[in-house]
Amino acid sequence: MTAVPQPAAAREEQTQAIGAAHAAPATLRPVMPAWAGRAASRLGFTLLSVGLFCALWELLWALGISDPRLLPPPHVFLGNFPEQAKFFNTAQRWQVGVGLNTGPSPAGAVMITIAASAARVFAGLLIASTLSITIGVLVRYYVAVEKLALPTITLLSPVSPIAWLPVAIFLFGIGDAPAIFMVVVALFFHMVLATISQIDGVNRNFINVACTMGATKFQIYARVIIPAILPGLLMVLRLNLLGAWMVVLVAESTGVGYGLGQVIMLARNTFNPSLVFFTIALIGVLGFASDWTLRVVQKRILYWVPETTGVLRGL
Amino acid sequence: MASRPIRPFSSRDAVVCRNVSKVWADGTDRAHPALRDIDLDIAPGEFTVLIGPSGCGKSTLLYLVAGLEPETEGEIWSFGDRVAAPSPDRSLIFQETSLFPWLTVWQNVSFGLSIRGTPAAERKAVAREALHRVGLTEAIDKRPDELSGGMRQRVAVARALAMRPKVLLMDEPFAALDVQTRTKMQDFLLDVWRESAASILFVTHHIEEAIALADRVVVFTARPGRVKTVVPIEIPRPRDPFSPRSEALRKELTDILRDEVDRAFAEQEALAPA
Ligand SMILES: Nc1ncnc2c1ncn2[C@@H]1O[C@H](COP(=O)(O)OP(=O)(O)OP(=O)(O)O)[C@@H](O)[C@H]1O
Ligand SMILES: [Mg+2]
Numbered sequence: 001m002t003a004v005p006q007p008a009a010a011r012e013e014q015t016q017a018i019g020a021a022h023a024a025p026a027t028l029r030p031v032m033p034a035w036a037g038r039a040a041s042r043l044g045f046t047l048l049s050v051g052l053f054c055a056l057w058e059l060l061w062a063l064g065i066s067d068p069r070l071l072p073p074p075h076v077f078l079g080n081f082p083e084q085a086k087f088f089n090t091a092q093r094w095q096v097g098v099g100l101n102t103g104p105s106p107a108g109a110v111m112i113t114i115a116a117s118a119a120r121v122f123a124g125l126l127i128a129s130t131l132s133i134t135i136g137v138l139v140r141y142y143v144a145v146e147k148l149a150l151p152t153i154t155l156l157s158p159v160s161p162i163a164w165l166p167v168a169i170f171l172f173g174i175g176d177a178p179a180i181f182m183v184v185v186a187l188f189f190h191m192v193l194a195t196i197s198q199i200d201g202v203n204r205n206f207i208n209v210a211c212t213m214g215a216t217k218f219q220i221y222a223r224v225i226i227p228a229i230l231p232g233l234l235m236v237l238r239l240n241l242l243g244a245w246m247v248v249l250v251a252e253s254t255g256v257g258y259g260l261g262q263v264i265m266l267a268r269n270t271f272n273p274s275l276v277f278f279t280i281a282l283i284g285v286l287g288f289a290s291d292w293t294l295r296v297v298q299k300r301i302l303y304w305v306p307e308t309t310g311v312l313r314g315l
Numbered sequence: 316m317a318s319r320p321i322r323p324f325s326s327r328d329a330v331v332c333r334n335v336s337k338v339w340a341d342g343t344d345r346a347h348p349a350l351r352d353i354d355l356d357i358a359p360g361e362f363t364v365l366i367g368p369s370g371c372g373k374s375t376l377l378y379l380v381a382g383l384e385p386e387t388e389g390e391i392w393s394f395g396d397r398v399a400a401p402s403p404d405r406s407l408i409f410q411e412t413s414l415f416p417w418l419t420v421w422q423n424v425s426f427g428l429s430i431r432g433t434p435a436a437e438r439k440a441v442a443r444e445a446l447h448r449v450g451l452t453e454a455i456d457k458r459p460d461e462l463s464g465g466m467r468q469r470v471a472v473a474r475a476l477a478m479r480p481k482v483l484l485m486d487e488p489f490a491a492l493d494v495q496t497r498t499k500m501q502d503f504l505l506d507v508w509r510e511s512a513a514s515i516l517f518v519t520h521h522i523e524e525a526i527a528l529a530d531r532v533v534v535f536t537a538r539p540g541r542v543k544t545v546v547p548i549e550i551p552r553p554r555d556p557f558s559p560r561s562e563a564l565r566k567e568l569t570d571i572l573r574d575e576v577d578r579a580f581a582e583q584e585a586l587a588p589a
Contacts, residue, residue, distance in 0.1 A: 203413070205409050205411060205413035206413060206415060208381075208383050208401075208407070208409070208413070209407075209409070209413050209415075209426075210426075210430070211383060211401040212381055212382075212383065212401040212402075212403070212405070212406060212407050213401075213403055213406075213426060213427035213430050213478060214401070214402065214403045214427065214430055214431070215430045219430055223426075223429075223430075224415070227415070227417045228415075228417075230417075304416045304417045304458055304460070305416075306460055
């Protein structure tokens with residue numbers, strides 16, 4: 001910009017404009033609170049990140065590098081929703097007396113399938129975490145429990161969930177129960193061991209303080225050890241939530257009424273890559289949403305844990 | 316080791332240590348002697364300060380007196396009772412801050428009362444009183460991570476005071492503070508001590524702090540810690556840190572401590588492989 005002498009009036013106008021720009025955020029604030037702005041920016045970056053990935057994929061397709069019959073790009077497998085949706089919730093469509101074209105709407109069918117899988121994941125997660133945290137605490141509370149249970153738990157913890165699949169079918173046949181069992185068994189052993197190591201990591205001083213104040217063993221566990229391990233446990237829970245989503249697909253692919261795993265299996269058997277990728281996209285969104293939910297819960301319960309991400313970003 | 320005969324002691328004494336030794340991990344190949352043959356008497360209402368080279372076993376002695384660790388040999392008594400387990404009568408303020416981050420300041424201060432099942436309203440009143448004494452009434456509803464290091468230490472002191480202990484064990488409570496805050500905290504501690512009539516066993520590395528606070532300064536040898544000298548500080552309070560008597564004591568204690576640290580280093584050198 002060259003320094004052209006300006007008339008006084010124009011200069012005044014400019015300073016006024018600057019003043020207005022400064023005042024603008026103050027008037028905007030009631031419309032859009034700070035947290036909403038942060039959430040919007042985070043969502044924006046999520047979309048951008050996914051968008052870039054999809055764009056790359058589309059580009060490879062447009063250049064003819066990737067074969068659309070094997071790796072159909074997003075606009076193909078997301079484009080024809082009713083076509084994809086007719087593979088969902090097949091159970092109800094195959095019921096006796098139900099015509100091929102009746103049954104839930106395409107969106108309804110997808111929702112039912114999603115809800116079925118999500119319910120299995122959360123039921124399994126709930127059972128696994130309740131069981132494993134209880135047993136983990138009992139192992140440290142009673143030496144007898146440690147001696148009797150810990151060796152077996154340690155022995156079984158490296159067994160892959162796949163190996164449990166026949167066991168699930170022997171025990172529970174077909175339906176919701178084996179799928180939930182698979183989720184539980186995949187998470188239980190690791191979560192017990194994680195709980196124990198969390199307990200062992202509790203700051204000795206916390207326990208000593210409670211001791212000098214005359215706390216009983218029960219009080220020390222209830223008032224000090226449990227709150228002290230809660231942050232670690234919720235982190236373990238979040239990591240295992242993603243594990244639960246992986247296992248539930250394996251379990252469902254063996255044939256339960258309906259579920260995302262079954263759709264994937266169907267897609268594989270009928271060689272339908274579009275359906276595979278459509279389902280993968282659904283699972284990704286679901287995993288993301290459930291992790292986000294758990295993170296909100298985590299922040300609610302762990303009001304005392306300071307936020308460190310901001311500090312790390314600043315490095 | 317043939318145990319020495321036990322010197323007689325009064326059951327009125329706040330803390331009595333007789334022939335106390337502590338070996339960490341005793342009976343293993345990691346055995347590590349920390350204290351040897353400690354004889355120490357602390358009268359009711361007395362302010363005793365413990366100094367000594369780093370690692371000589373000062374914290375260890377506080378743990379033993381608090382009842383958090385068993386002694387390997389010897390006996391520890393408090394007001395006529397053998398110390399066998401922790402007791403609310405003997406509060407320990409730890410070297411590192413140890414407030415529960417999931418509780419507010421007042422809940423931390425009244426934690427000991429909640430253990431006894433005191434109702435919340437009464438607990439809050441006691442907490443407010445104790446916080447008032449450490450000058451932190453306005454922080455009553457804050458959480459520990461919202462406080463500065465010095466404020467946290469004061470909350471820890473309030474928590475110990477709320478138990479109305481007969482013996483207050485303090486492990487370098489002001490080590491992390493700047494000189495001004497430290498001086499303020501010392502004055503405040505002396506006030507609290509006078510009001511509460513508790514006996515205090517206070518560990519520090521600062522000779523100035525020892526002279527400002529103590530009725531008696533107990534100097535430990537290098538590890539394993541033994542009582543090297545006991546220096547009474549007979550200066551009337553409030554004390555002027557720059558008076559000739561303070562200066563003379565500072566020199567005396569500095570010399571004793573330097574000897575001890577030199578000896579510790581010489582021993583280390585002799586032990587180190589060439
Ligand atoms: N829990 C423990 N297990 C094994 N050894 C220990 C333990 N605590 C302390 N020690 C050892 O006992 C010795 C005395 O330690 P202590 O903490 O009592 O020293 P200190 O005098 O308080 O030192 P500082 O002034 O640095 O705090 C040290 O050599 C230390 O290595
Ligand atoms: Mg120490």
